[in-house]
Amino acid sequence: MSQLILGTVQFGLDYGITNSSGEIPDQVVQQMLVFAQEHDIRVFDTAADYGNSQYRLGQLAPIGNSNRYVTKFSLPADGSLPTQENVYSDSMKLLRVQKLHGVLFHKLEDLTDPRLEKTLEILRAGRDAEILSRIGVSIYNRADLELALDVFPDLDLLQLPANVLDMDLLESDEVHMLKSRGVEIHVRSVFLQGLLLTSPSQLSEFFEPLKPALIELQNVAAETGKSLLELVLAKIRHHRYVDAVLVGATTLGELTEITSAWESASEYEDFELPAVPREILDPRVWPNVRMNP
Numbered sequence: 001m002s003q004l005i006l007g008t009v010q011f012g013l014d015y016g017i018t019n020s021s022g023e024i025p026d027q028v029v030q031q032m033l034v035f036a037q038e039h040d041i042r043v044f045d046t047a048a049d050y051g052n053s054q055y056r057l058g059q060l061a062p063i064g065n066s067n068r069y070v071t072k073f074s075l076p077a078d079g080s081l082p083t084q085e086n087v088y089s090d091s092m093k094l095l096r097v098q099k100l101h102g103v104l105f106h107k108l109e110d111l112t113d114p115r116l117e118k119t120l121e122i123l124r125a126g127r128d129a130e131i132l133s134r135i136g137v138s139i140y141n142r143a144d145l146e147l148a149l150d151v152f153p154d155l156d157l158l159q160l161p162a163n164v165l166d167m168d169l170l171e172s173d174e175v176h177m178l179k180s181r182g183v184e185i186h187v188r189s190v191f192l193q194g195l196l197l198t199s200p201s202q203l204s205e206f207f208e209p210l211k212p213a214l215i216e217l218q219n220v221a222a223e224t225g226k227s228l229l230e231l232v233l234a235k236i237r238h239h240r241y242v243d244a245v246l247v248g249a250t251t252l253g254e255l256t257e258i259t260s261a262w263e264s265a266s267e268y269e270d271f272e273l274p275a276v277p278r279e280i281l282d283p284r285v286w287p288n289v290r291m292n293p
Contacts, residue, residue: 002237004262005043005070005186006036006255007248012051023051024250030060031252037062039259045159045186045246046095047072047106048086054094061096069095070157070186072106072138075113082119088126102134102157102184108144111137111151120152127156134184140282145174156182159246161189163196164235165213165273166281170242179241188246190236193283197228206287212274220271229261231269238268 010024024032036044044067046053054071061067071091075082083089088103103123105111110119126132136157137148148155158178162170169175170187179185191197200211200218221228236245245262249255279285 002239002242003043003244004041004259005045005244005246006032006041007045007188007246008053008057009047009050010248010250011046011056012053026056026060028252029056032249032255033057033061033065035252035255035259037065037067041259042066043068043070043101043244045070045188046091048091049074049106054091058094058096067097068101069097070102070104070159071095071100072104074106075110075115075119082115082122084122084126087119087122088132092131099130100132102136103132104135104157104159105137105148105152108137108139108147111147116151124154136183138188139169140284142169142172142174145169145172149174149178157184157186159186159188161281162187162236162239162242163190163192164217164232164271165192165196165276167239170236170239175241184243185241186244186246187236187239187242189283190245190247191232192281196232204287207280209277210280213276216273220269224269226269227261227264229257230265231271233258233262234265234267234269235271237262237265 011029013023044057046057046069048054048071057069071088073087073091076086088100092098092100103126110116123132123135127135134157136155137152138159139145139148140161160169175185195207195210196214196217198214200214203211217228217231221231233245236242247258249258
């Protein structure tokens with residue numbers, strides 16, 4: 001059964017189309033990290049590009065914690081060579097750890113950069129030295145995955161988007177193959193940045209095509225007696241290829257609700273939802289707007 005991972009982009013950036021509170025204050029971050037420790041959430045997802053997320057994790061985590069981290073890096077924008085420091089060592093210093101559970105390429109364009117081979121050499125050396133447990137990529141779609149497998153065939157950690165509206169990539173032949181050879185699969189976007197938990201009346205004009213799916217999801221919740229959170233989490237949590245489900249929260253209350261729903265989502269719920277246009281499922285093409293109040 002998969003584990004719950006806490007994503008921390010909101011610890012360093014004002015992130016998320018349904019996020020109305022902005023970057024999270026230190027006191028709330030501390031409360032969330034203590035709560036995570038009390039509820040056996042031990043793995044945290046972060047990135048060098050997530051503002052000061054890594055620094056705050058290192059500074060605000062409970063003393064004596066056993067936290068593990070998956071972080072992501074981008075190649076230097078000035079064209080300089082990758083180094084152990086800018087690939088992962090600087091992140092380790094900020095996080096105050098001696099090892100990392102995973103290090104991922106954050107940007108797919110870095111997989112076609114002339115500096116790729118040097119980067120892979122650094123990552124493989126870190127894994128061989130057991131400083132890095134796993135190395136891999138964060139992707140968006142099947143084309144990304146095909147590219148990653150072509151240039152980085154020995155990756156052993158893959159982060160990909162999937163949710164109750166979008167299972168195609170998770171259920172692809174490529175992911176099946178990776179899972180069969182022991183690659184760890186982490187799923188993000190399980191809430192589609194909170195849209196799947198949003199009232200249809202709050203959708204802006206761009207997201208109108210999502211309304212039928214949200215209405216049907218609410219109908220399934222009413223018929224089964226499950227909460228939306230439970231339905232959305234259970235289908236991914238119990239998927240045969242999923243090792244971990246990555247969630248984000250902006251308040252302690254949100255994290256409490258998610259954790260409770262995760263613990264309650266003990267059974268697989270099978271249901272179908274109306275198809276949604278591809279552009280609604282890809283946050284990279286969304287307009288820069290918030291939800292209606």
